[in-house]
Amino acid sequence: MDDAKPRHLGGSLPVPNVQDLAARRDELTLTPTLLDRYVRPQPNTVDLRPDAPAGEEQEQVPIVDLGRLLDLAGGGEEEAARLRSACEKWGFFQVVNHGIPEETVEEMKRNVMGFFALPLAEKAALAQEPGEIEGNCLANYSVEVQRVAGELLRAMAENLGVRDHSDMTRLAASQAVRMNYYPPCPEAHVDRVLGLSPHSDAVALTLLLQVCPVPGLQINRNAGWVPVMPLPSALVVNVGDVVEVLTNGKYKSVEHRAVDNAREHRMSITAFHSAKFGGTYGPLEEVVGDEEARYRTINVNEYTKLMLSGKLDGKNIIDAMKIN
Numbered sequence: 001m002d003d004a005k006p007r008h009l010g011g012s013l014p015v016p017n018v019q020d021l022a023a024r025r026d027e028l029t030l031t032p033t034l035l036d037r038y039v040r041p042q043p044n045t046v047d048l049r050p051d052a053p054a055g056e057e058q059e060q061v062p063i064v065d066l067g068r069l070l071d072l073a074g075g076g077e078e079e080a081a082r083l084r085s086a087c088e089k090w091g092f093f094q095v096v097n098h099g100i101p102e103e104t105v106e107e108m109k110r111n112v113m114g115f116f117a118l119p120l121a122e123k124a125a126l127a128q129e130p131g132e133i134e135g136n137c138l139a140n141y142s143v144e145v146q147r148v149a150g151e152l153l154r155a156m157a158e159n160l161g162v163r164d165h166s167d168m169t170r171l172a173a174s175q176a177v178r179m180n181y182y183p184p185c186p187e188a189h190v191d192r193v194l195g196l197s198p199h200s201d202a203v204a205l206t207l208l209l210q211v212c213p214v215p216g217l218q219i220n221r222n223a224g225w226v227p228v229m230p231l232p233s234a235l236v237v238n239v240g241d242v243v244e245v246l247t248n249g250k251y252k253s254v255e256h257r258a259v260d261n262a263r264e265h266r267m268s269i270t271a272f273h274s275a276k277f278g279g280t281y282g283p284l285e286e287v288v289g290d291e292e293a294r295y296r297t298i299n300v301n302e303y304t305k306l307m308l309s310g311k312l313d314g315k316n317i318i319d320a321m322k323i324n
């Protein structure tokens with residue numbers, strides 16, 4: 001199998017550095033052309049759960065305890081049911097007791113905060129050397145997160161009745177890590193600015209660390225937006241488009257977005273997991289069973305091209321994968 005990364009797959013478009021723009025806003029003339037890219041015509045929906053009966057509390061994203069999930073003798077089954085329900089009904093959950101040493105998480109947070117505090121030129125110089133945030137810190141963190149992704153995919157395989165667990169665990173074979181920085185957004189604009197537009201993740205499984213206690217991540221649910229409250233060392237996990245395809249839509253890849261805060265900046269670290277090049281993505285026979293396959297089967301290289309050629313726009317990739 002040819003699992004080398006093919007060339008000419010595509011990449012990201014260069015855009016102005018938003019952190020720099022925000023820092024220099026007093027000296028810049030914020031012309032409509034400059035703002036147009038960021039300010040939307042409609043205010044961000046603040047109605048978080050339009051269908052909630054009066055007085056009912058906001059629903060919270062489910063929490064899965066990984067230690068318990070892996071403990072077959074003590075509570076594993078109950079936790080597996082929680083995981084199944086989170087994947088089927090939410091597409092999102094927070095994973096706690098994941099076994100990543102606290103010091104690894106805290107060091108990663110410190111380094112990311114330190115990185116974004118650097119002057120623009122120094123950041124640009126560092127960013128050209130992937131994996132080089134303060135020695136082994138990123139390497140330690142990414143290995144641990146990849147392990148957690150693999151363990152969750154194995155538990156999902158078990159839940160789905162997929163006998164060969166590697167049909168699912170191979171979806172954590174490759175990993176890309178991205179650091180997100182959201183500067184504070186002036187009060188006058190904050191209702192019309194999004195840190196990240198609504199999108200679903202085109203990869204298989206995303207594990208995200210909210211670096212700051214400032215909320216910002218919201219998920220689309222029942223036609224409203226539910227905030228994902230930062231828990232100090234939890235990882236936010238979401239089912240990506242690829243898992244939706246493999247499970248023939250049983251597990252949904254849910255749209256989410258990031259809103260800005262008027263006073264505080266916010267940072268997050270996203271680890272995206274996918275299969276290696278060379279294989280295919282398509283609904284798993286054991287999951288499809290007697291139903292019809294609702295998604296196409298495509299090789300990973302073609303899929304990656306599709307992913308990199310689209311912009312962040314709702315669920316455009318998954319729509320392209322659907323069989324009508």
Ligand SMILES: O=C(O)CCC(=O)C(=O)O
Pocket residue numbers: 178180196201208216217256257258267268270
């Ligand atoms: O920063 C966040 O909370 C969301 C990040 C995200 O959705 C992404 O990087 O795909």
Ligand SMILES: [Fe+2]
Pocket residue numbers: 199200201256
């Ligand atoms: Fe995302």
